[in-house]
Amino acid sequence: xxxxxxxxxxxxxxxxxxxxxxxxxxxxxxxxxxxxxxxxxxxxxxxxxxxxxxxxxxxxxxxxxxxxxxxxxxxxxxxxxxxxxxxxxxxxxxxxxxxxxxxxxxxxxxxxxxxxxxxxxxxxxxxxxxxxxxxxxxxxxxxxxxxxxxxxxxxxxxxxxxxxxxxxxxxxxxxxxxxxxxxxxxxxxxxxxxxxxxxxxxxxxxxxxxxxxxxxxxxxxxxxxxxxxxxxxxxxxxxxxxxxxxxxxxxxxxxxxxxxxxxxxxxxxxxxxxxxxxxxxxxxxxxxxxxxxxxxxxxxxxxxxxxxxxxxxxxxxx
Numbered sequence: 001x002x003x004x005x006x007x008x009x010x011x012x013x014x015x016x017x018x019x020x021x022x023x024x025x026x027x028x029x030x031x032x033x034x035x036x037x038x039x040x041x042x043x044x045x046x047x048x049x050x051x052x053x054x055x056x057x058x059x060x061x062x063x064x065x066x067x068x069x070x071x072x073x074x075x076x077x078x079x080x081x082x083x084x085x086x087x088x089x090x091x092x093x094x095x096x097x098x099x100x101x102x103x104x105x106x107x108x109x110x111x112x113x114x115x116x117x118x119x120x121x122x123x124x125x126x127x128x129x130x131x132x133x134x135x136x137x138x139x140x141x142x143x144x145x146x147x148x149x150x151x152x153x154x155x156x157x158x159x160x161x162x163x164x165x166x167x168x169x170x171x172x173x174x175x176x177x178x179x180x181x182x183x184x185x186x187x188x189x190x191x192x193x194x195x196x197x198x199x200x201x202x203x204x205x206x207x208x209x210x211x212x213x214x215x216x217x218x219x220x221x222x223x224x225x226x227x228x229x230x231x232x233x234x235x236x237x238x239x240x241x242x243x244x245x246x247x248x249x250x251x252x253x254x255x256x257x258x259x260x261x262x263x264x265x266x267x268x269x270x271x272x273x274x275x276x277x278x279x280x281x282x283x284x285x286x287x288x289x290x291x292x293x294x295x296x297x298x299x300x301x302x303x304x305x306x307x308x309x310x311x312x313x314x315x316x317x318x
Contacts, residue, residue, distance in 0.1 A: 003099060006102070006309060017144060024110070024301060026304070027303075029279055030058075036058060037300075039299055042054075057303065067087045067107075069104075083103070085104055107302070108137050123150060125150075127195050128150065129153065130194070130196075132156070134224060139199040143155065144175065153179065155172055158183040158189035196214070198220070198232040201224060205229050207233055211236045218291075235261040241291060241292040242286070242291045245274060253296075258294055
C-alpha cells in the first residue's frame with residue numbers, strides 16, 4: 001500500500017468539513033463512554049517555538065496517528081503562519097503508514113469542525129450575528145464552520161493587526177454573502193453578538209473579553225491562547241454559562257479560563273459538561289442560557305479528522 005499525501009486543497013470544502021464534524025461526534029461519544037482515551041501531548045520548548053507531539057489511537061476504526069506541530073507566536077511579524085506540522089495516519093493491525101497530512105491544515109479543519117459541532121449543539125438555531133476575534137488561519141476555519149451550521153447574516157471582525165484584519169475581511173466577503181464589518185475594539189465586535197469565536201494567539205492572563213459584554217443567550221467558542229494560563233474571556237462568565245469542554249480532565253489541565261474559574265470558585269469540576277455528554281443528550285443548557293465551549297484540542301481529534309479525510313481522498317482517486 002502506497003502512503004497517500006493529503007494537502008490543504010484536498011482537505012477543503014464544506015462536504016469534507018461536515019464529514020470531519022460527523023467523525024468527531026462519533027469519537028467524542030467513544031471518549032464519553034470510556035471506549036477510547038486521548039493521551040496527553042508532549043511539549044518541547046526550543047528557541048522561539050514550542051513543539052507539540054500528539055499521539056493517539058482509535059481502535060474501533062483500526063487507526064492511530066501522531067501529529068508533530070510547532071507553534072511560533074512571533075511568526076505573524078515575519079509573514080509566516082503560527083502553526084506548522086505534519087500528521088501521520090497508520091493502520092494499527094499492519095503498522096503501515098496510510099497517509100501523511102499537512103498538519104497546519106488538518107489542525108485548522110479539525111478546530112473549525114469541533115467549534116462547528118459545539119455551535120450546532122448549543123447555539124440558537126436562528127443565530128446569525130457572528131463575532132470573530134482574530135484574523136489568522138483559525139479565524140478562517142471557524143468562519144467556514146459557522147457558515148456551515150448557522151444562517152450567518154453578519155460577521156464582525158476584530159484583530160489587533162490591521163493588515164491581516166483587512167485581508168481576512170476581503171477573504172470573508174469572498175466566501176459569504178453576509179455583511180462583513182470591521183470593528184475598532186473587542187467590545188464593539190462582541191456586544192450583542194449571538195455567536196462569538198475567539199481565535200487569537202494571546203499569551204496574556206488578562207481577558208480580551210469582559211463577561212458583561214456578552215449578550216444573554218449567546219454562544220461562545222473559545223479556542224485561542226498559546227498556553228494553559230492564557231485567557232481570552234473573563235473567567236467569571238463561566239459562573240452563569242453552560243460550560244462545554246472536550247474532556248473535563250483536559251480542560252482542567254490546559255484551559256486558562258477553566259483553571260482560573262476553578263481557582264476563584266466560580267465553578268466546580270462537576271460544572272464542566274463534556275462534549276460527548278451533550279451529544280448523547282445526558283446534559284443540556286437551560287432555555288436562554290449563555291453557552292461557552294472551551295476547546296484545548298485533543299490528540300484523538302486529529303486521528304478522527306485524519307481518518308475522516310483519508311477515505312474521501314481514496315474515493316477521489318478512483
